[in-house]
Amino acid sequence: MTTIKERSEFILRTPAIGPAIALVVAVAVFAVTTDTFFTVDNLSLVVQQSLVIGTLALGQTLVILTSGIDLANAAIAVLATLLMAKMALLHDLPGIVALLIGVLVATALGATTGSVVTWFRLPPFIVTLGMLTIVTAVGRIYAAGQSFPVTDDMLGFLGQSQYLFGQIEITYGMVLMLAMYLVAWYALTRTAWGKHVYAVGNDPEAARLSGIHVRRSLLGVYIIAGVIYGIAAWQALGRVPNADPNAMQLDNLNSITAVVIGGTSLFGGRGSVIGTLIGALIVAVLRSGLTQAGIDNLYQDVATGVLVIAAVAVDRFSRGRQR
Template identity: 75%
Template structure:
């Protein structure tokens, strides 16, 4: 937006109409605040750790963003991710080649997404109800499959995304960071530069208007859930690189954490408004907030309170922005 436009609409109006701006400002403020109130927050090692801690939730939030942009929500994304980690790790433990185990795990997670999308589109049921049911089914399936066990990961391929490299000999990076960044950029391009992306936003804004304009609404919705499933499959691979152990009880709040990242990133829970780059910022806000408050000696319960307040504030801002646009 030009300087003239900024003067005409006002900075506040610009922030309301550009979803990623507000979260970016919040992230900068949080980093500045914690750098002033703690001694180690700006250490290179700590900043690298913050990014690594946001990877799995950030990847889950990427798929969640696609679903929320269509006006839905996915409560089963973390459960599907956990099922993927269990399949990958157990198959390798049972003697299956690691590449086949990796593909099988991702394929099953994609199948969960496709099934969810199929039920939503074919029966016209609310995504909240469908994914709540899928959450229960997949969680039970994971625990039955695991048999109360966890499965250590010793294979190099399954743990590949956790491989560390050092930039300039000091800044610790992982392959998983590069993969996550690549996925964000790819989906940003897909949503902003392709017909498919325009259809996703149109369906989220008004599915009936989208149908009348010639968009195949059901096909678009199904494709969103399939792509989201693929992203969740990669999140499962990310999880094994982050913690080399497949545990059926992992990521129990991952679905809510991913929604939190999406909402803090400026994506509207009502659909049709937001961006994946905003979600990336939102995931970093959550990680920065938890790291900074932990270093400041704040109890985890109060951290949850702070996160909850931020989510409510973000939704309130979104509702206000929508009213201003009418």
């Protein structure tokens, strides 16, 4: 029979366990305290509301696992939405072509960030802060103060839905996000590439001495993250069929929140994408539940901030116990 101490140590060693328990507790609390939260339609809506943040957080997780951070991910996604929508609307390009252009630009920006971080050995925080400023400005210049409605079915495809068992609304965006998380989970846990990502995040010098090409691994992570940000832009156009240069202003921080709440360490080398998915759902559940309970948005921000600080404190504590 396991002791309480052994159980607590197991939870600390398994980053996704704590967030999973927190998600179940949050759902249970709001199911009891509100009349409308625990319904099929609302739970489906909660998942839909987590799509963009969840997709951005997936790319953010890869970067944070390498002991980096990406403050520009949401700005990159916004620029990609503008490119997709404007290319289709004003330049009459087929939706698939506009989509590919947006994803390719997001990928190129991810590659640029990764190149600067790896070859010039600059702190990711500083590089991505600069990239955030640049990309935000470029997006607003490109939009010229306008927003662009989605006019092509391909760009809004992820917002289309089917009904499971005739009752549960499932959008194509939900299916895509789940598939992306499964692929990322497999890559991180079952391939040499995933082991390299964790090794670089734990100790880049030790990784280099063990034969891992650290720069190539880091660059690959930022490129893959860029692809994911481009897909997040597609998710955003499926959720709201309008490309707005002022959208997603805090989604870079919300993506970091989802990653941290999900148990991934900001110090790198520890965490899982499953935890991040749960973290994104926790953020969406809190927003929905507190709104239905009549709690002001400012207090919702306070609650989210407390969760982030608590998650980082638990991470520091668990790391200290492992040493």
